Amino acid sequence: MKMIAIPKKEWPAGLAKAAGSFRLFGPVKEKEFHSFKRLENGQLPDFSCQNTRLSPKHLVYPQSEVMLTYSLDESRPDHHIMKEAPADTSPRAVLGIRPCDAKAFVLVRMNFDTPDYKDPYWLRAYESTTFVGLSCASPCSSCFCTTAGCGPFHEEGLDVLLADAGDHFLAKVLTEKGAAWVAAGGWTQTADAKAEGRLADLRQAAEAKIASQVQTESLKAADTTALYNAGFWEEVSFACINCGTCTYSCPTCWCFDIQDETRGTSGVRMKNWDSCMYPLFTLHGTGHNPRGTKLHRVRQRFMHKLKYFVDKYDRGIQCVGCGRCVRLCPVNIDIRRVCGLMNGLAASGEACAID
Amino acid sequence: MLSYAEKIREIAGRLLTSGSVEMVIGFRQGTVPMMNEPHFAKTPAQVQALVWDSHCGINLANYLTDRKEKIGIVAKGCDSRNIVTHIIENKIKREQLVVIGVPCKGMVDKRKIAMKCPGEITAVIEDEAGVTAKGGGFSQRFEKKDVLQHNCSLCIHRNPVIHDELVAEPVPEQQGVDRYADVRSLEAMGPEQRWKYVEELLAPCVRCYACRNACPLCYCPTCFVDEARPQWVGKGQDPQDVRAFHFLRAYHCAGRCTDCGSCERSCPVGINMRVFTKKLEKDCLDLFGWEAGLSLEVRPPLDTYRPQDPNDFIK
Ligand code: SF4
Ligand code: SF4
Numbered sequence: 127m128k129m130i131a132i133p134k135k136e137w138p139a140g141l142a143k144a145a146g147s148f149r150l151f152g153p154v155k156e157k158e159f160h161s162f163k164r165l166e167n168g169q170l171p172d173f174s175c176q177n178t179r180l181s182p183k184h185l186v187y188p189q190s191e192v193m194l195t196y197s198l199d200e201s202r203p204d205h206h207i208m209k210e211a212p213a214d215t216s217p218r219a220v221l222g223i224r225p226c227d228a229k230a231f232v233l234v235r236m237n238f239d240t241p242d243y244k245d246p247y248w249l250r251a252y253e254s255t256t257f258v259g260l261s262c263a264s265p266c267s268s269c270f271c272t273t274a275g276c277g278p279f280h281e282e283g284l285d286v287l288l289a290d291a292g293d294h295f296l297a298k299v300l301t302e303k304g305a306a307w308v309a310a311g312g313w314t315q316t317a318d319a320k321a322e323g324r325l326a327d328l329r330q331a332a333e334a335k336i337a338s339q340v341q342t343e344s345l346k347a348a349d350t351t352a353l354y355n356a357g358f359w360e361e362v363s364f365a366c367i368n369c370g371t372c373t374y375s376c377p378t379c380w381c382f383d384i385q386d387e388t389r390g391t392s393g394v395r396m397k398n399w400d401s402c403m404y405p406l407f408t409l410h411g412t413g414h415n416p417r418g419t420k421l422h423r424v425r426q427r428f429m430h431k432l433k434y435f436v437d438k439y440d441r442g443i444q445c446v447g448c449g450r451c452v453r454l455c456p457v458n459i460d461i462r463r464v465c466g467l468m469n470g471l472a473a474s475g476e477a478c479a480i481d
Numbered sequence: 482m483l484s485y486a487e488k489i490r491e492i493a494g495r496l497l498t499s500g501s502v503e504m505v506i507g508f509r510q511g512t513v514p515m516m517n518e519p520h521f522a523k524t525p526a527q528v529q530a531l532v533w534d535s536h537c538g539i540n541l542a543n544y545l546t547d548r549k550e551k552i553g554i555v556a557k558g559c560d561s562r563n564i565v566t567h568i569i570e571n572k573i574k575r576e577q578l579v580v581i582g583v584p585c586k587g588m589v590d591k592r593k594i595a596m597k598c599p600g601e602i603t604a605v606i607e608d609e610a611g612v613t614a615k616g617g618g619f620s621q622r623f624e625k626k627d628v629l630q631h632n633c634s635l636c637i638h639r640n641p642v643i644h645d646e647l648v649a650e651p652v653p654e655q656q657g658v659d660r661y662a663d664v665r666s667l668e669a670m671g672p673e674q675r676w677k678y679v680e681e682l683l684a685p686c687v688r689c690y691a692c693r694n695a696c697p698l699c700y701c702p703t704c705f706v707d708e709a710r711p712q713w714v715g716k717g718q719d720p721q722d723v724r725a726f727h728f729l730r731a732y733h734c735a736g737r738c739t740d741c742g743s744c745e746r747s748c749p750v751g752i753n754m755r756v757f758t759k760k761l762e763k764d765c766l767d768l769f770g771w772e773a774g775l776s777l778e779v780r781p782p783l784d785t786y787r788p789q790d791p792n793d794f795i796k
């Protein structure tokens with residue numbers, strides 16, 4: 127698709143125009159750190175942000191989302207009938223999302239959009255959104271996207287990819303949705319013939335700056351039981367306090383729990399993020415929990431991301447290398463290290479699948 | 482404090498070799514700047530991984546709860562006070578422990594340092610009086626006293642209160658510290674202003690519970706927020722439920738909190754929920770002359786009755 131040049135001086139006016147047909151969201155700094163927020167009239171997304179502290183997954187998949195509402199008031203004809211909760215599904219654009227976070231939505235979609243099951247809440251939010259990505263010219267030292275199936279200029283999941291080219295943005299339009307957004311902003315200047323080459327150079331320079339890696343090549347062939355029974359889990363899980371910070375900050379974690387909350391006679395059925403790090407996760411009605419200890423929970427996190435997911439979907443690991451869990455884990459449990467241990471065990475032959 | 486690491490390894494090695502403990506709990510070198518990972522050594526060879534510097538702010542008493550082994554544990558002042566509290570509350574036995582005391586000079590606050598640096602910090606080098614943070618195109622040195630964790634800047638119990646080994650001579654305790662300036666300013670607010678303050682304080686909370694889980698006091702098998710029958714608190718992001726969690730948790734820590742700062746340190750969004758526990762800490766000091774974790778002999782105020790206890794709340 128085509129490449130547009132957006133002069134930076136035309137950026138604010140174009141956004142104001144686009145705001146006529148899109149609700150705009152972007153990184154905004156409040157006190158200490160950036161997060162994705164609805165942009166007020168005339169407010170610009172802050173592109174100086176390396177990445178938001180927490181992922182933008184809440185835009186499509188809020189931490190708490192009311193799905194249905196009900197009334198217990200028996201004098202009402204509609205009592206005890208679940209009703210769809212209102213939701214705003216008018217078009218919106220998320221500006222300045224990083225490629226890792228956009229790719230993460232693609233991974234999460236594999237769970238929420240299958241031939242058998244479709245999550246209408248996730249899907250309608252996702253489908254109403256246009257993702258305008260900002261490539262990473264200076265990635266964080268803890269980003270490892272290039273070895274996690276992604277990269278600082280990765281395009282999967284994006285509708286437009288922006289690259290900072292000095293006095294203008296190069297905007298690579300990737301989808302119809304992206305074209306509609308560019309049109310709404312009124313940016314029409316097609317980039318010159320050298321733009322493709324410039325983008326490739328910028329991409330190469332950015333990829334070269336990624337300082338950290340994971341090794342994943344032996345995970346797929348590894349024997350699941352051998353990995354599950356590996357000796358290192360006690361050491362890996364020891365420090366973990368089961369806080370769920372890793373899950374909540376992760377763009378690819380998708381687990382949720384459903385709760386009814388009633389106040390007086392009216393109530394809501396909502397879904398809330400859950401985490402395999404929590405004691406209630408997979409707790410059975412009998413009181414038994416197959417993941418009853420810290421070791422089980424930590425192992426679940428890493429086995430899901432780095433083995434079960436790999437086996438089930440054959441699309442790489444359930445991690446895009448954004449590095450958030452690495453930066454935010456209060457006790458420094460580092461997925462890069464754990465991935466290395468798992469991959470290393472697999473590569474050593476001790477965890478080879480027997481075929 | 483840098484020389485402590487060598488001594489910790491020596492003591493840990495000796496304890497494991499002689500068989501007086503089955504494991505030693507300490508810290509190992511982190512994988513990102515200003516972070517270390519709680520870690521255990523079970524063999525003399527493994528003690529080489531143990532480190533010590535100004536990034537060991539996590540309270541290791543948290544790792545003792547209900548363990549059955551004989552354990553050597555590295556403990557700074559606050560950890561030792563939580564170990565005392567753990568012993569008093571029957572979460573571990575004194576006989577199980579060999580406490581490797583660390584006279585503490587305070588832990589640095591990585592957020593403070595990050596906010597004072599112009600870009601991402603990729604390395605931090607420590608010397609005896611401070612740290613130097615380096616990143617793309619900058620190198621900045623900080624005096625330790627300027628970048629201490631808030632709780633450490635107010636700490637008057639840096640030396641371990643119980644120990645079987647000591648890695649260095651005791652350090653002088655900080656004198657003339659105004660420990661409760663923040664609480665007094667909270668107390669001075671009118672109800673509306675205080676409510677607003679609390680609302681703003683807790684607005685970014687994602688209810689990950691890192692603050693609770695980093696806390697050695699929060700060892701209940703089922704925390705009240707996780708109870709389902711009855712369910713005390715809603716599970717969503719309703720500010721009322723978020724507040725209920727924070728207020729109740731703080732009360733559960735009354736008379737027990739040592740202000741080790743693990744909670745604040747662990748919060749992914751930088752909330753200072755310590756104001757709640759500090760208010761209760763101050764109340765315990767004012768009303769009962771009590772500071773948590775200083776003695777194995779004296780029972781805490783909330784499980785004892787003394788005739789001189791204040792009772793003017795009974796009308
Ligand atoms: S963030 Fe770290 S301590 Fe918290 S649950 Fe995840 S791995 Fe465990
Ligand atoms: S597992 Fe960690 S690095 Fe990977 S996507 Fe999630 S938060 Fe990012």
Ligand code: SF4
Nearest residue numbers: 379380381402427430
């Ligand atoms: S890692 Fe845990 S919380 Fe994340 S998606 Fe997998 S099971 Fe769910």
Ligand code: SF4
Nearest residue numbers: 558559585587633636
């Ligand atoms: S609270 Fe005191 S003992 Fe604890 S880390 Fe800070 S200075 Fe050290």
Ligand code: SF4
Nearest residue numbers: 686687689690692748
């Ligand atoms: S650690 Fe922070 S975000 Fe998590 S529950 Fe506590 S205050 Fe909230």
